[in-house]
Amino acid sequence: MTDFSATIAFGLVRRIAAAGTDTPSLYLLISDASAIRAIEADIAAEVQVQLGVVLRSLVAAELRLDRLEEAFTRDPDRPVTLITLDHWLPKLVTALDRNVVSLTRGGAVLLLANQAVAERLLSAAPNLRNRLSDVLAIHPDEAFGGPMA
Amino acid sequence: MEAALSAMLIESPALLGRQLRQDLSRQIDSGRMKRTEDRVPQLATLEGGLNELKCPGADFVDGGRLLFDIQVEDSQRGWLVKRFRFHLHLPPSRTIGMVRIHLNPGPLHDPVRIPRCHLHVGDSEAHIPFPIMNPRLILSLACEYIAPDFGVG
Numbered sequence: 594m595t596d597f598s599a600t601i602a603f604g605l606v607r608r609i610a611a612a613g614t615d616t617p618s619l620y621l622l623i624s625d626a627s628a629i630r631a632i633e634a635d636i637a638a639e640v641q642v643q644l645g646v647v648l649r650s651l652v653a654a655e656l657r658l659d660r661l662e663e664a665f666t667r668d669p670d671r672p673v674t675l676i677t678l679d680h681w682l683p684k685l686v687t688a689l690d691r692n693v694v695s696l697t698r699g700g701a702v703l704l705l706a707n708q709a710v711a712e713r714l715l716s717a718a719p720n721l722r723n724r725l726s727d728v729l730a731i732h733p734d735e736a737f738g739g740p741m742a
Numbered sequence: 743m744e745a746a747l748s749a750m751l752i753e754s755p756a757l758l759g760r761q762l763r764q765d766l767s768r769q770i771d772s773g774r775m776k777r778t779e780d781r782v783p784q785l786a787t788l789e790g791g792l793n794e795l796k797c798p799g800a801d802f803v804d805g806g807r808l809l810f811d812i813q814v815e816d817s818q819r820g821w822l823v824k825r826f827r828f829h830l831h832l833p834p835s836r837t838i839g840m841v842r843i844h845l846n847p848g849p850l851h852d853p854v855r856i857p858r859c860h861l862h863v864g865d866s867e868a869h870i871p872f873p874i875m876n877p878r879l880i881l882s883l884a885c886e887y888i889a890p891d892f893g894v895g
Contacts, residue, residue, distance in 0.1 A: 736785060
């Protein structure tokens with residue numbers, strides 16, 4: 594797989610802040626499976642500190658395919674949405690691919706996946722792939738990592 | 743002074759570190775500072791329930807440099823600031839080389855001679871009383887008011 598630019602949550606949220614949270618953007622974030630929880634916590638903390646809002650965090654496995662529109666409705670108080678794909682969910686990925694316009698209408702969307710899931714997603718979801726603002730290898734923030742981060 | 747310090751509760755050392763990093767980023771965005779490492783300040787755990795946030799150096803575009811370290815202590819009420827040291831090295835063109843703002847870890851015997859929070863101008867060992875403020879405000883004060891003004895002309 595291509596070596597993507599490496600970042601930490603701090604740099605990612607700086608990019609979102611610079612673009613503006615109203616700007617539709619879609620990032621695929623690739624992480625080691627073991628680091629996913631720490632990265633979720635890092636992103637939530639940086640969204641709070643840098644943007645002053647609460648991260649909207651969706652668990653992929655709990656998303657109902659028949660109610661995706663509802664899940665993607667813009668929430669002005671939570672303009673950044675994180676969807677963690679911690680295992681391969683082909684039906685959900687197909688649905689996300691079909692509804693990619695709705696997906697990004699609400700602001701910034703971050704798809705967090707391990708490398709295996711990310712590779713499958715990139716090949717199985719062409720619409721989504723074409724809409725990606727960037728694909729980044731994301732690492733835990735070593736400066737402040739931990740449960741209270 | 744002690745009351746001001748005990749009222750200044752910190753939610754968590756990590757959150758304060760992220761906020762300080764964001765504050766440094768704002769100084770970069772405003773053109774006052776050069777880009778620093780994304781991993782500054784660094785958080786470390788010390789002995790005795792202390793955590794330390796350390797910035798070994800952030801450079802101003804005019805040649806100045808800011809270093810700081812902040813120690814916070816876990817207490818039953820939450821995290822409290824125990825000590826900080828902000829060292830602002832001014833550019834060589836200034837008549838004052840350095841400004842230091844210190845919060846000592848505890849009150850000394852003679853708070854009139856050495857107030858717990860104080861300012862040093864240049865190499866002077868005189869302790870000029872300084873109000874106890876949140877470290878984020880000290881950072882802002884150092885970057886936006888002291889750095890561009892002290893020792894000019």
